[in-house]
Amino acid sequence: MATIRAELASVTLGAVEIVLPFGTRLTQQNGFLHAGIITSILDSACGYAALSVAPENAEVLSVEFKVNLLAPAVGESFIARAQVKRAGRTLTVCTADAFALNQGNEKLVATVQSTIMNMIPQP
Amino acid sequence: MATIRAELASVTLGAVEIVLPFGTRLTQQNGFLHAGIITSILDSACGYAALSVAPENAEVLSVEFKVNLLAPAVGESFIARAQVKRAGRTLTVCTADAFALNQGNEKLVATVQSTIMNMIPQP
Amino acid sequence: MATIRAELASVTLGAVEIVLPFGTRLTQQNGFLHAGIITSILDSACGYAALSVAPENAEVLSVEFKVNLLAPAVGESFIARAQVKRAGRTLTVCTADAFALNQGNEKLVATVQSTIMNMIPQP
């Protein structure tokens, strides 16, 4: 997250926003953000959303996710919004959307559905 | 759909509801609906949602879907609600949730993200 | 499984075959097997494969799966072959392929990647 200068913009119980701010060097010369970066911020957003509803001492680990790449990731900045669909004792399921921002307009560029595991340290 | 007595309860542009009514014989003796049935109504709901935004003469075909099974499908009836996330010329991406209904309460039991292809007959 | 007359044809450690024999009434009038049935035998094959490597007293539960529908499921009979990719303490990941059989030839019709949870009864 620090490497790509992504920032947690909002955290509430079960919902997280991550912003990838202006001026990033992650875009390719054509101005597209690499799918791996979009996927990473979606995965991170889901992880933080799951963590927001996890037991207090738990860490979280992505088990799997499925991403649909919907449009070229062209934008001045990007935002990933994750929501918890269901929080279980062991597993949490989240969805997240990634948007490209251009002159104040948002465009949906990718969407993910993911499964996250709570890792609770053994005493 | 007819076999399992599922019914299209609502169709608007990009959003569809399918209901599996009371009295179904699809439940196992423990009252659970088989995951294959839940998956089928979610897949059908996504297909109809995609069809609702497809070109007029197009048919639709499920390319793939990913389903998370969130809770035992125990209920008097079931409802699947699908929404189009993005409609393209060739491919449409949908999400859908399945709920179990018990005494007026809805419980989320499964969620799906799917890709559907428009099949346009060649002249 | 009994309802659709599917049968476990082979079980070894981490690999399972399920066969849907001749004469099934599950085909539609055009001879296609419904995607929900193909998905069900793939899901079942993955479940049994996971069970074959699970701790002795564990039951298994499908957490999620992703299926690609590759070709129309037209055949005299069908076979699903599942393999365990990784067996963990809590989660097992499997892949499975479904084939249609026609006059001795196999054709790949669907493929799945799934996550299964071990449910270990508490003492």
Add this chain to the structure above:
Amino acid sequence: MATIRAELASVTLGAVEIVLPFGTRLTQQNGFLHAGIITSILDSACGYAALSVAPENAEVLSVEFKVNLLAPAVGESFIARAQVKRAGRTLTVCTADAFALNQGNEKLVATVQSTIMNMIPQP
């Protein structure tokens, strides 16, 4: 690919290997490769495998993929191996595995199933 110094190690019809060589700076301080990087080389391997069977003038585009993260990506180097499961006119379905290499041993760390679209330039 160039940014992370990944290299196409092998390309045959329908099968591709990508290697992420020694000395990469992509690992975190604990020696783990970030899931986003593993996912990127799996996605790239699937893209090249699809391209190897695509019509001559086609380009390829990832429609969607689903990844299971199976073990911490700790290794001296990493290899992604992709295979085409089915090549269609419009869509190709691939699977790929990522392995960590340590002192000559391979360990499976992630597996992906993906859908790729052929983009054929209009005359």
